Structures are given as structure tokens and as C-alpha cells.
Amino acid sequence: MNHAASPASQTGAPNAPAALYQQVKDYIAREIQSGxxxxxxxxxxxxxxxxxxxxxxxxxxxxLRELAEQGRVVRVAGVGTFVAEHKxxxxxxxxxxLQDEIRMRGHDYACDVILVxxxxxxxxxxxxxxxxxxxxxxxxxxxxxxDGVPIQLEDRYVNPRVAPDxxxxxxxxxxxxxxxxxxxxxxxxxxxxxxxxxTAEQATQLEMPATQPCLLLTRRTWTAGVxxxxxxxxxxxxxxxxxxxxxxxxxxxxx
Amino acid sequence: MNHAASPASQTGAPNAPAALYQQVKDYIAREIQSGxxxxxxxxxxxxxxxxxxxxxxxxxxxxLRELAEQGRVVRVAGVGTFVAEHKxxxxxxxxxxLQDEIRMRGHDYACDVILVxxxxxxxxxxxxxxxxxxxxxxxxxxxxxxDGVPIQLEDRYVNPRVAPDxxxxxxxxxxxxxxxxxxxxxxxxxxxxxxxxxTAEQATQLEMPATQPCLLLTRRTWTAGVxxxxxxxxxxxxxxxxxxxxxxxxxxxxx
DNA sequence: TAGTGGTCTAGACCACGGC
DNA sequence: CCGTGGTCTAGACCACTAG
Numbered sequence: 001m002n003h004a005a006s007p008a009s010q011t012g013a014p015n016a017p018a019a020l021y022q023q024v025k026d027y028i029a030r031e032i033q034s035g036x037x038x039x040x041x042x043x044x045x046x047x048x049x050x051x052x053x054x055x056x057x058x059x060x061x062x063x064l065r066e067l068a069e070q071g072r073v074v075r076v077a078g079v080g081t082f083v084a085e086h087k088x089x090x091x092x093x094x095x096x097x098l099q100d101e102i103r104m105r106g107h108d109y110a111c112d113v114i115l116v117x118x119x120x121x122x123x124x125x126x127x128x129x130x131x132x133x134x135x136x137x138x139x140x141x142x143x144x145x146x147d148g149v150p151i152q153l154e155d156r157y158v159n160p161r162v163a164p165d166x167x168x169x170x171x172x173x174x175x176x177x178x179x180x181x182x183x184x185x186x187x188x189x190x191x192x193x194x195x196x197x198x199t200a201e202q203a204t205q206l207e208m209p210a211t212q213p214c215l216l217l218t219r220r221t222w223t224a225g226v227x228x229x230x231x232x233x234x235x236x237x238x239x240x241x242x243x244x245x246x247x248x249x250x251x252x253x254x255x
Numbered sequence: 256m257n258h259a260a261s262p263a264s265q266t267g268a269p270n271a272p273a274a275l276y277q278q279v280k281d282y283i284a285r286e287i288q289s290g291x292x293x294x295x296x297x298x299x300x301x302x303x304x305x306x307x308x309x310x311x312x313x314x315x316x317x318x319l320r321e322l323a324e325q326g327r328v329v330r331v332a333g334v335g336t337f338v339a340e341h342k343x344x345x346x347x348x349x350x351x352x353l354q355d356e357i358r359m360r361g362h363d364y365a366c367d368v369i370l371v372x373x374x375x376x377x378x379x380x381x382x383x384x385x386x387x388x389x390x391x392x393x394x395x396x397x398x399x400x401x402d403g404v405p406i407q408l409e410d411r412y413v414n415p416r417v418a419p420d421x422x423x424x425x426x427x428x429x430x431x432x433x434x435x436x437x438x439x440x441x442x443x444x445x446x447x448x449x450x451x452x453x454t455a456e457q458a459t460q461l462e463m464p465a466t467q468p469c470l471l472l473t474r475r476t477w478t479a480g481v482x483x484x485x486x487x488x489x490x491x492x493x494x495x496x497x498x499x500x501x502x503x504x505x506x507x508x509x510x
Numbered sequence: 511t512a513g514t515g516g517t518c519t520a521g522a523c524c525a526c527g528g529c
Numbered sequence: 530c531c532g533t534g535g536t537c538t539a540g541a542c543c544a545c546t547a548g
Contacts, residue, residue: 019536033440045514056538058313061515077515078545091444093348093497185288189346190500195450195470195492213468213492215450237450237468242348245445274517300533311519316534332534333526 020055024063027053032072032083043073043081093244095191095217098233099178102146110148111175114205115141118167121157128220128230129159138166140176143205150206151239156231162223177231186221186228193217193242198234206236213237275310279318282308287327287338298328298336348499350446350472353488354433357401365403366430369460370396373422376412383475383485384414393421395431398460405461406494411486417478432486441476441483448472448497453489461491468492 018026031037044052049060064081067073075081102109119139126133138158143150156176158166163184171179194216203210217233273281286292299307304315319336322328330336357364374394381388393413398405411431413421418439426434449471458465472488 021536033442047513056540058518058539059537061517062536064515075515076546078513078547080514090349090351091446093350093446093448094345095348096345187288188501191346191348191498193348193448193470193497195468195490197466197468211452213450213452215448215470235450242448243446246443276517302532311521313520313537314518316536317517319534330534331527333528333532335533 020053021059021062021066024049024053024055024060025067028063028067029072037083039083039085041083043083045080091244091246093242095219095242098144098152099175102144102151105146107147108145110145112143112145113140113171113175114143115139116167116169116171116176118160125157125230129157129227131159131227136160138163140171142171142175144175146239149239150208151235153202153205153234154231155234156229158229159227162226162228180221180229184223184228186223188222188225190220191217192219195237196234198236202234206234208236208239215240215242217242275308276314276317276321279304279308279310279315280322283318283322284327292338294338294340296338298338300335346499346501348497350474350497353399353407354430357399357406360401362402363400365400367398367400368395368426368430369398370394371422371424371426371431373415380412380485384412384482386414386482391415393418395426397426397430399430401494404494405463406490408457408460408489409486410489411484413484414482417481417483435476435484439478439483441478443477443480445475446472447474450492451489453491457489461489463491463494470495470497472497 017023028037028043037043043064046057046060046064049055049063050057053060064073064075068075068081072084073081074084099109099111117139118136120134121129121131121137123133125131125137126135129137131137138160140154140156140158142154142156144152144154154177158176158180160166163180165183166176166179169176169179174182195213196216198206198208198210198212198214200210202214203212206214214237215235217235218231219233220230221228272278283292283298292298298319301312301315301319304310304318305312308315319328319330323330323336327339328336329339354364354366372394373391375389376384376386376392378388380386380392381390384392386392393415395409395411395413397409397411399407399409409432413431413435415421418435420438421431421434424431424434429437450468451471453461453463453465453467453469455465457469458467461469469492470490472490473486474488475485476483
């Protein structure tokens with residue numbers, strides 16, 4: 001194995017050998033992927049890998065730490081490293097900011113704010129925002145358009161405790177979601193995707209036939225554990241889809 | 256700042272101070288989150304942080320590297336580290352293995368294999384699997400059930416070049432997707448989610464009314480760059496949803 | 511007590527980009 | 530040229546777990 005004095009392992013280097021930690025990582029990943037090491041099997045200890053690859057412990061440690069972050073191995077201090085049980089066959093789908101996504105496609109983005117009001121929380125909204133039924137909440141409805149075509153009907157509820165000035169904003173230039181992102185950034189988010197039919201009113205607002213199935217993206221966000229917003233985004237099924245591309249090595253590349 | 260001789264920063268330690276790299280990470284994350292450092296702003300160099308926090312460069316490097324992995328900063332070798340442009344408001348949704356998911360809920364899982372055949376690739380299938388139209392491909396159709404209720408109609412095409420024995424398998428005990436996972440593990444995957452209407456035949460197979468909107472999950476997988484399988488999973492909208500919960504600090508926790 | 515992983519240090523060499 | 534980040538080393542101390 002080549003050492004510190006060896007050719008570059010720099011990002012840009014064209015035909016450079018992989019970084020040492022990456023070589024160790026690849027080796028372990030291959031043993032797991034090939035089935036040579038089964039789930040639950042013990043992975044060689046850091047010290048064993050140090051001697052086997054003739055690298056320092058920090059290098060082996062980085063390889064194992066990153067594999068653990070990816071969920072391929074489980075590390076237990078004082079015990080050892082093990083092949084993760086049952087490669088949780090989960091994959092990731094990306095949910096991107098609509099405005100950025102549309103503009104990145106080079107298309108025109110517009111947002112019609114249909115409604116901004118203060119209402120009493122329904123049972124559902126109160127539960128979602130962790131408030132009492134009947135408490136005052138902010139409510140907004142907008143239609144987002146791509147090149148003039150409605151792409152999303154956004155039905156949003158906002159917790160006045162964390163965004164008291166929401167109701168007094170001028171939403172002609174900044175859409176509600178954008179305002180919240182800038183002023184009440186969240187640190188936790190929950191998403192749910194459903195396929196449903198639109199109501200007659202929703203179909204009208206989205207300028208689509210009522211028979212068209214829709215994608216419903218429901219999102220809740222929190223900041224420091226306090227609910228910020230609860231929003232239902234309704235997309236005509238023939239005008240919107242969620243997608244992702246994922247490479248095994250760790251970094252997802254979305255397209 | 257406390258040093259090597261300081262109290263534990265071990266995982267298990269109850270009231271131990273955070274690890275030094277974590278403290279540096281937290282500091283930078285706070286400056287960004289609070290808005291003190293705007294997108295595009297330069298983050299102090301590793302050397303500056305080393306002197307400011309009186310820690311070693313490796314420690315600062317780990318903090319910055321992990322922030323870069325999370326997409327909060329962008330690092331350019333030879334130039335510097337910068338606050339990431341407009342936190343690409345993307346979030347992740349998990350797509351989990353259906354069989355595991357159902358069993359994890361404590362429900363009964365079953366799979367009816369409707370069909371396994373060899374067919375000539377249509378234009379669409381040929382494009383998806385990177386084959387020529389009319390080339391021979393394997394085709395299977397199954398219905399997956401949760402407690403007897405159809406949850407997914409799986410329409411799968413398999414590249415015979417990478418899974419030549421697919422057609423000769425006995426799928427009474429192992430379902431097609433499971434066979435592929437075990438024998439032709441993939442290293443790249445693409446997912447797309449749509450909301451569509453089921454055809455009459457599909458509605459019958461799923462034992463659902465034809466008017467019910469459906470979630471269509473289309474997946475393609477590759478191994479070493481070669482397409483493995485192209486599968487369309489159709490879910491009745493009222494019996495299935497995709498969901499995720501994401502914490503800001505890095506590791507998504509799905510529920 | 512011996513082995514494990516978790517963290518940290520104080521150096522080091524390298525490729526890159528801007529000056 | 531210098532400062533930047535990317536990587537690597539050969540040690541070190543610690544807490545935890547098991548025999």
C-alpha cells in the first residue's frame with residue numbers, strides 16, 4: 001500500500017490512486033457486498049486493519065467511522081465492529097424546494113397568494129401544531145405556477161407562537177414558505193406522501209380535471225422541538241413527480 | 256477549551272462535555288443558522304479555527320469535513336471554506352423494503368407471484384434497461400399483501416445479462432425482488448414517485464375500486480453501471496404512503 | 511487485565527489556486 | 530510564492546466490555 005510520500009490522492013488528481021482511508025473502506029464494503037462477511041460477523045479490529053494495510057490507526061478509524069455513518073457496520077466501544085444486520089434496504093428520495101427547482105429548470109416561477117388569515121385551530125391542525133383546539137393559528141393558501149401552469153396548491157398553517165409576525169407580512173414579493181425559511185428556520189422536518197383525489201374546489205384552483213389523481217405532500221417542521229408549520233402541498237399527478245438517484249458510496253446525487 | 260487530559264467525551268458518558276470536533280461544529284452551525292454568517296461568506300480557515308479553539312488541525316478538519324458532508328459549507332481546496340449557498344431546501348424521504356416494513360409492523364406478509372416469463376423488450380423497457388428493442392428480457396408480476404390485503408402490484412423487468420438464472424428460480428418461497436437482492440446486489444438506484452389512476456386490470460389485481468388514485472413507485476437499479484432491473488410498484492393510495500422524519504444534525508431518523 | 515473503539519495531538523507532505 | 534484544504538502518521542489518554 002502506498003504511503004504519504006505517494007502520488008496525490010487529491011480530489012482533482014485524474015489517475016491518482018484512491019485515498020488510503022477510501023481503499024480500506026472499499027475493501028470492507030466489498031467483503032460485505034460480496035457476502036464473504038455476513039450480517040453480524042465481526043469486522044477486523046482497527047489494530048488488525050492497521051497492520052494488514054500498513055496504515056495508521058486514524059486512517060482505519062476514518063474508514064470504519066464513515067462506514068458506520070452509512071449504516072454498513074455497527075461499532076460498539078469496548079466490543080468491536082460488526083457487519084450491520086440486514087442492510088436496511090431503504091433508499092432516499094429527495095424533496096426539493098419547488099421555487100428553486102423550477103428556476104433551475106430555467107422556467108418561470110410564480111406564486112398566487114389566495115388567502116392569508118387568522119383562524120381557530122381545528123382538531124387536526126391543533127394536533128399537528130401541538131396547540132389546543134380553537135387556539136388562534138395563521139392560515140395561508142397559495143398556488144405555485146411553473147410557466148403559468150399550476151403545479152402546487154399549498155395549504156399552510158403556522159404556529160403564531162414562533163412566527164407572530166407572519167400575518168402582517170406583505171406576501172406579494174415573498175411567498176409564505178420563503179418568509180418562514182428566512183425567519184424561523186427549522187431543525188426537524190417530517191414528510192408524508194399520499195396519492196389522493198382532489199376536491200372539486202382544489203381541482204378548480206389547480207386548473208385540472210377533478211378525476212386526475214394528485215400527489216399530496218404533507219410536511220411538518222419544528223424548531224427546537226416546537227412545531228413551526230403544518231403544510232399540505234397538492235400536486236396534479238400529471239404535472240409533478242418526486243425523483244432521486246442514489247449511488248452506493250454514500251453521497252446521493254439527485255437528478 | 257478542554258483538552259485531551261479532560262473528562263470523557265465518550266458516547267456513554269452522561270454529563271460529559273461534547274467532543275471538541277463537535278463543539279467546533281456546533282459553533283459554526285450556530286453562526287450559520289443565526290444568520291451571522293450569510294451564504295457565500297467565508298468561514299474561518301482551518302488554521303484560524305485551530306488557534307481560536309486551541310485544538311489541533313485534525314480536530315477542526317473533522318468538524319469542517321462533516322459540515323461539508325451535510326451540505327452546510329462548501330470547501331474548495333486551495334481557496335477556502337464557505338457557507339453553502341441557500342441551504343438547498345431538500346429533504347429526504349425513505350423508501351424501505353416492503354416485506355421488512357410489513358413484518359416490522361407485526362403484520363402478516365405474503366406475495367402472490369402472478370407471472371414469470373421471458374418476453375421481447377418493448378421500446379420503454381429496452382430504454383430502461385439499456386438493451387435493444389426486441390431483445391429477450393425477463394418479466395414478473397406479483398401482488399404483495401399485508402394481512403391479506405393487496406398493498407403493491409409489482410411489475411418487474413430483469414436484465415438477463417446480469418441475472419441469467421432469474422427465469423429458472425422457484426419463486427414460491429423467495430419473491431423476485433428478494434432473489435435479485437441476494438444474487439445481484441445493486442450499487443446505484445433511481446426512484447420516481449407518481450400519482451396515477453390504475454387501469455381496470457390493475458384495480459382488479461389490487462382488489463380496489465378503479466377510481467382510487469394510486470402511488471406509482473418506479474425503480475431502476477444498476478450494478479457496476481449495468482442496468483439490473485426496472486420495476487413499477489403500484490400502491491392503492493388509501494393503503495400506502497411514504498414518510499420520513501429528518502433531524503437537522505445529520506442522521507435522518509425514519510419513523 | 512487486555513482488547514476495543516472514541517478522541518486528540520503536533521507534526522508532515524501534497525496539489526491546488528490566487529497573487 | 531503563500532495560504533488553502535486533503536490526507537496521513539505515530540503516538541497518546543480515555544471509557545467501556547469481557548474474561
